[in-house]
Amino acid sequence: DVKVTQSSRYLVKRTGEKVFLECVQDMDHENMFWYRQDPGLGLRLIYFSYDVKMKEKGDIPEGYSVSREKKERFSLILESASTNQTSMYLCASSLPRTGGSGNTIYFGEGSWLTVV
Amino acid sequence: RKEVEQDPGPFNVPEGATVAFNCTYSNSASQSFFWYRQDCRKEPKLLMSVYSSGNEDGRFTAQLNRASQYISLLIRDSKLSDSATYLCVVNNAGNNRKLIWGLGTSLAVNP
Numbered sequence: 001d002v003k004v005t006q007s008s009r010y011l012v013k014r015t016g017e018k019v020f021l022e023c024v025q026d027m028d029h030e031n032m033f034w035y036r037q038d039p040g041l042g043l044r045l046i047y048f049s050y051d052v053k054m055k056e057k058g059d060i061p062e063g064y065s066v067s068r069e070k071k072e073r074f075s076l077i078l079e080s081a082s083t084n085q086t087s088m089y090l091c092a093s094s095l096p097r098t099g100g101s102g103n104t105i106y107f108g109e110g111s112w113l114t115v116v
Numbered sequence: 117r118k119e120v121e122q123d124p125g126p127f128n129v130p131e132g133a134t135v136a137f138n139c140t141y142s143n144s145a146s147q148s149f150f151w152y153r154q155d156c157r158k159e160p161k162l163l164m165s166v167y168s169s170g171n172e173d174g175r176f177t178a179q180l181n182r183a184s185q186y187i188s189l190l191i192r193d194s195k196l197s198d199s200a201t202y203l204c205v206v207n208n209a210g211n212n213r214k215l216i217w218g219l220g221t222s223l224a225v226n227p
């Protein structure tokens with residue numbers, strides 16, 4: 001089974017703190033993603049990575065950065081956390097090709113971040 | 117108009133009922149389509165892909181209507197365990213870079 005692991009499930013941080021959310025996948029997937037999910041807004045892509053050290057901005061990259069130094073690990077960084085970044089953060093991975101199982105997105109269990 | 121639209125529900129149905137959800141999409145060039153299921157406070161998980169010819173997996177049937185730009189999900193003989201939010205997902209690119217997620221349709225199956 002594909003496993004996407006988000007190491008921090010529940011975090012409470014103060015405004016202005018630097019926050020690291022870590023994600024590891026064990027299926028040698030090229031693609032990795034960071035989403036946030038908020039009521040009424042659905043899943044929104046923050047950043048996408050298609051290879052080591054390669055990244056693309058998603059729909060809402062402002063206030064976030066990412067790091068992918070190893071294929072299996074994709075980190076999301078909040079340089080200076082703000083209250084509007086309180087959300088559930090979902091890491092995901094997939095194969096790069098289309099069709100069949102290549103399109104399946106596998107998600108981690110989510111990281112619930114509260115910024116106070 | 118939103119790129120992917122779903123009726124948020126909630127749909128409240130008794131056990132054993134048949135329920136259907138629709139999802140409309142705006143980009144006629146969209147390439148692939150999926151239904152994901154998300155339980156409360158859990159991550160989304162793939163339920164099924166949607167193929168042009170329609171496809172069935174047990175009690176679940178998915179169909180695609182490209183002419184009218186919608187996909188549908190039919191659940192027969194609903195179970196309590198089917199209670200969840202069902203997310204419609206449309207892929208507008210050759211890989212997964214351009215996934216467009218619907219906001220989801222909430223289903224509650226009651227005893």
